Amino acid sequence: MSQAAQGERVGVYPGTFDPMTLGHADIIRRGAKLVDRLIIGVTTNPSKNPMFTPEERTAMVEREIERLGVDNAEVVGFNALLMAFAAQQDASVIIRGLRRVGDFEYEYQMAGMNQYLDNSIDTVFLMADVALQPIASNLVKEIALFGGDISRFVSPEVCEDVLERVER
Numbered sequence: 001m002s003q004a005a006q007g008e009r010v011g012v013y014p015g016t017f018d019p020m021t022l023g024h025a026d027i028i029r030r031g032a033k034l035v036d037r038l039i040i041g042v043t044t045n046p047s048k049n050p051m052f053t054p055e056e057r058t059a060m061v062e063r064e065i066e067r068l069g070v071d072n073a074e075v076v077g078f079n080a081l082l083m084a085f086a087a088q089q090d091a092s093v094i095i096r097g098l099r100r101v102g103d104f105e106y107e108y109q110m111a112g113m114n115q116y117l118d119n120s121i122d123t124v125f126l127m128a129d130v131a132l133q134p135i136a137s138n139l140v141k142e143i144a145l146f147g148g149d150i151s152r153f154v155s156p157e158v159c160e161d162v163l164e165r166v167e168r
Contacts, residue, residue, distance in 0.1 A: 008036045008037060008090075009034075009035045009036045009037075009092055009093065010035060010036065010037045010038075010039065010089060010090050010091045010092060010093070011031060011034060011035035011037070011038050011039070011091060011092075011093040011094070011095050011124070012038075012039045012040075012041050012082075012085065012086045012089055012091040012093070012094050012095065013027060013028060013031050013038060013039070013040050013041065013094075013095040013096075013097075014040075014041040014043055014078075014082055014085070014094070015040075015041070015042070015043070016042070016043060016044065016045050016048055016050065016057065016137065017040075017042055017057050017060065017061050017137070018048060018050045018051055018052055018057055018137050018141070019051065019052065019057075019060060019137060019140060019141070019154060019158050019161060019162050020057070020060050020061050020064050020137075020154070020155075020158055021132075021135045021136075021137055021140055021153055021154050021158075022132055022135060022153060022154060022155065023097065023099065023128050023129075023132040023133075023135040023136075023153075024061075024064075024097070024137075025064060025068055025155070026097075026128060026129050026132050027095065027097035027126050027128070028040060028064075028065065028068065028070060028073060029068055029070060030126055031095040031124075031126060032070045032072050032073050034093070034095070034124065035072070035093060035095075036072060037072050037073075037074070038070070038072060038073040038074075038095070039073075039074055039075075039076050039089045039091065040061055040065070040073055040074070040075045040076070041076055041077075041078050041082070041085055041086075041089075042054060042057050042058045042061055042075060042076070042077045042078070043077070043078050043079060043082075043085075044079055048137075048138065051141050051162070051165055052161070052165065054077050054079075055077075056161075058075050058077050060158060060161060061075045062075045063157060064155060064157070064158065067155060067157070076089070081117070082094065082114065083114050083117040083118045083121065086118070086121050087118060087121070091121055092120070092121060092122065093121065093122050093123070093124050094111075094114065094121060094122070094123045094124070095123075095124050095126060096110075096111075096123060096124070096125050096126070097125075097126050097127075097128050098125050098126065098127050098128060099128045099132075099133045099134070099135075099136070100133065104125070107123070107125060110123075111123035111125075135153045139153075140153050140154060140162070141162070144162045144163065144166050145166055150162060150163075
């Protein structure tokens with residue numbers, strides 16, 4: 001169990017990151033400015049038909065954080081209720097990115113349920129950069145699977161990872 005230093009503000013940014021997009025990178029970069037320590041929680045959602053294993057996604061996010069130069073972030077894999085994971089990490093904030101109105105409706109409902117589960121952890125919504133709003137991991141995978149160019153949506157390293165996976 002992690003122990004936050006006295007007065008340290010810890011945030012959790014959860015996601016599947018399958019693959020990690022430039023939109024995710026934007027939220028990580030901006031979210032890291034809001035907290036002393038940002039835990040990027042890599043989780044599994046089988047309904048999303050993952051392209052990469054949890055270990056591969058964790059390594060991908062770690063590499064991207066290093067590339068971004070975010071020095072107050074760490075990556076932790078989890079397969080549990082988000083609020084239990086956040087409490088285990090001593091988080092006081094959950095960071096969620098919003099791309100469109102539909103995201104807000106879903107995230108608003110989740111934030112309400114999460115507040116019932118643990119009202120000591122707040123949810124902070126960050127609007128995606130306007131240029132990055134259309135980017136979604138599932139669309140990136142679909143474009144790649146049909147031979148489209150994904151280089152505008154992911155870093156060059158992630159682009160290589162996805163293309164190698166598609167070729168398999």
